[in-house]
Amino acid sequence: MSAADLHTLTGAYVLHALSDEERTEFERHLGECEACAQEVRELAATAGRLARAVSLPPPADMKSDVLRRIATVRQQPPHAPAPGKSAGGAGRGRQLSRFALAACLAAAAAFGGIAVWQYQRADEAGERAQQAQARSEELARVLAAPDAKASTGRLTDGATGTVVVAKSLNQAAFVAAGMPGPPSGKVYQLWFNDGGTMRSAGLMDPDRGTEAVLLDGPVDRASGIGITVEPASGSDEPTSDPVALMNFPAA
Incomplete structure (x- = not known):
């Protein structure tokens, strides 16, 4: 695996989506690449803040619907910098990638909140869900406080x-x-x-x-x-x- 490939594995590493071989190679890379080490720390912190996102079990047909869409939606190819571009462009690309993953995690948490709103029908259960959501937001404020x-x-x-x-x-x-x-x-x-x-x-x-x-x-x-x-x-x-x-x- 090339060094360029290793730079793209920060998100997968944080979410435990690497094979044993990939994880071992990436952890060796982390010891030599401060940029990736910092990115891993930031993504891990983001995932931790979302750990208490509230949701209910998804609809029974959600899995089949997602799998059907995967077969019809084409993945965008990775962007390759034009010859002669400075290495700084790659750094900016990694930064954008980091924020994009954080946005995806935030969207997943938001979906959990929407799921609660859509499928929680009893008044008492709905009140508990609102309390849990408020507590999650308060937790995020503590973790993100400037003096934390x-x-x-x-x-x-x-x-x-x-x-x-x-x-x-x-x-x-x-x-x-x-x-x-x-x-x-x-x-x-x-x-x-x-x-x-x-x-x-x-x-x-x-x-x-x-x-x-x-x-x-x-x-x-x-x-x-x-x-x-x-x-x-x-x-x-x-x-x-x-x-x-x-x-x-x-x-």
């Missing part, structure tokens, strides 16, 4: 966690990747660490090992977060030893 600072650490069983704090909003978020599922009937509960006193910050989805969570409540003077295993409905205070403790990033 992040700290990443290793969790249990090889999982990783990132804490993002936006002091201007007095809010924080937690992004988990590769979390093992909790025991049956249990859930991971997040806690603010207020000088050794743990204050509930919400529950994680027990069915999702990779998730971005907006922490419930203000940061105030909390110095970090803890994660414990609790009953499915959550607890008023921790009932188990923490599976992880993380400090907030330094100001």
Whole structure:
């Protein structure tokens, strides 16, 4: 695979769409190409912000309709720069490609919202969907805040966690990747660490090992977060030893 080909694989790498061989070759390339490494970080952040997009199962005929359209819609050929063009053009092309992929991800999230609006018929369920959408938008504001600072650490069983704090909003978020599922009937509960006193910050989805969570409540003077295993409905205070403790990033 040529170096030019490797430059085009950033989006597929972030979305885990490469074969084992391609992934190994691309990861070697990442160690030598700062432009691709930065692009991967930006795309991964975008995907994380959309992780909580709300949707319902799509209509039963959607898959067959998409496959039918694939057979009739012609893919545009890749643009090849004219001979003599400067290498800067390729850089601009990669930049446009990055924003195009981000736009596609945003469109996918928007489609999820439209699906909820179209197929959620009960008033109570519709209200829950609106609340979830508002929470997703609030999460995105925290992640995108100009003063947002992040700290990443290793969790249990090889999982990783990132804490993002936006002091201007007095809010924080937690992004988990590769979390093992909790025991049956249990859930991971997040806690603010207020000088050794743990204050509930919400529950994680027990069915999702990779998730971005907006922490419930203000940061105030909390110095970090803890994660414990609790009953499915959550607890008023921790009932188990923490599976992880993380400090907030330094100001």
